[in-house]
Amino acid sequence: xxxxxxxxxxxxxxxxxxxxxxxxxxxxxxxxxxxxxxxxxxxxxxxxxxxxxxxxxxxxxxxxxxxxxxxxxxxxxxxxxxxxxxxxxxxxxxxxxxxxxxxxxxxxxxxxxxxxxxxxxxxxxxxxxxxxxxxxxxxxxxxxxxxxxxxxxxxxxxxxxxxxxxxxxxxxxxxxxxxxxxxxxxxxxxxxxxxxxxxxxxxxxxxxxxxxxxxxxxxxxxxxxxxxxxxxxxxxxxxxxxxxxxxxxxxxxxxxxxxxxxxxx
Numbered sequence: 174x175x176x177x178x179x180x181x182x183x184x185x186x187x188x189x190x191x192x193x194x195x196x197x198x199x200x201x202x203x204x205x206x207x208x209x210x211x212x213x214x215x216x217x218x219x220x221x222x223x224x225x226x227x228x229x230x231x232x233x234x235x236x237x238x239x240x241x242x243x244x245x246x247x248x249x250x251x252x253x254x255x256x257x258x259x260x261x262x263x264x265x266x267x268x269x270x271x272x273x274x275x276x277x278x279x280x281x282x283x284x285x286x287x288x289x290x291x292x293x294x295x296x297x298x299x300x301x302x303x304x305x306x307x308x309x310x311x312x313x314x315x316x317x318x319x320x321x322x323x324x325x326x327x328x329x330x331x332x333x334x335x336x337x338x339x340x341x342x343x344x345x346x347x348x349x350x351x352x353x354x355x356x357x358x359x360x361x362x363x364x365x366x367x368x369x370x371x372x373x374x375x376x377x378x379x380x381x382x383x384x385x386x387x388x389x390x391x392x393x394x395x396x397x398x399x400x401x402x403x404x405x406x407x408x409x410x411x412x413x414x415x416x417x418x419x420x421x422x423x424x425x426x427x428x429x430x431x432x433x434x435x436x437x438x
Contacts, residue, residue: 246426246433253422260418272297275404280377282315282399291371291403293326296364301407303361305371309338310400311355316340317401320374321359325367332369334359338401341380364407371405 175184180199185192206212274292281287294303307319316339323332340353377399 246429249426249429250423253426257419257422261415273404273406274371275402277400277402278373278375279398279400280317280375281397282377282379284377284398286374286376288372288374289403291373291405294323294369294371294405294407296366296369296407299366300363301366303364303369304406304408305334305336305359305361305373306356306404306406307336307338307359308356308402312399313340313342314380315377315399316353316380317375317377317399319357319359319401319403322372322374323361323364323369324372325365325369327367331372332361332364334361371403373403375401 175182177183182197184195184197186195187193203212272295274294276289276291278287278289296303303323305321307317309317316337319336319338321334321336325331336357336359338353338355338357340351340355342349342351344350
């Protein structure tokens with residue numbers, strides 16, 4: 174049970190065989206500053222020394238009620254920004270391409286699968302990303318399946334990955350629509366040092382639902398072949414990992430800033 178009058182509060186808690194009374198009495202700012210050694214006591218009979226506010230006097234030395242100084246939040250943001258920039262520079266240094274190979278292949282639409290060796294790629298670092306980019310000619314309602322193999326020349330072991338280049342267009346009750354792209358990027362992570370043959374198995378396919386159409390520059394009939402340009406680079410950046418890092422670095426200070434802004438409303 175609690176009783177209050179003005180700046181005074183009186184509360185009581187009952188136990189099994191006793192009752193505990195607590196009285197809270199408000200203090201002047203100057204008295205509290207004197208207690209913490211931040212001000213000198215005024216001579217007897219003199220008024221209290223002027224202050225600029227308790228929190229403004231104590232803010233630089235003592236923590237606020239939420240456990241942090243006001244300046245700590247700015248420091249957290251600066252540390253997060255500095256760390257993110259440092260990580261970006263490190264990623265750029267280790268992700269810089271050291272070698273690359275490229276080749277083009279012609280694939281018959283709805284024809285047999287075709288195997289092509291793009292070239293030999295040298296990995297100089299102990300472990301490195303390999304980025305493979307595939308671009309096709311301007312087709313519509315076609316897709317190209319790409320099955321990659323990085324074959325180690327010394328051990329003949331291979332690392333597998335796959336990609337698809339696809340682009341569709343059509344018309345329905347909502348109007349014209351398009352989907353897909355004429356380019357795709359496939360990344361291998363942690364490829365060990367060595368020399369690798371880049372082998373790709375490709376196949377092209379056509380698609381239509383009766384309402385789709387070719388672009389104005391393309392004939393209505395399916396092209397006899399699709400041309401695919403493939404380039405492999407020893408290097409690359411994984412942006413999804415970097416964005417996850419940014420979320421982790423700025424998440425906590427951002428949450429604190431949002432909580433404080435709500436408290437000020």
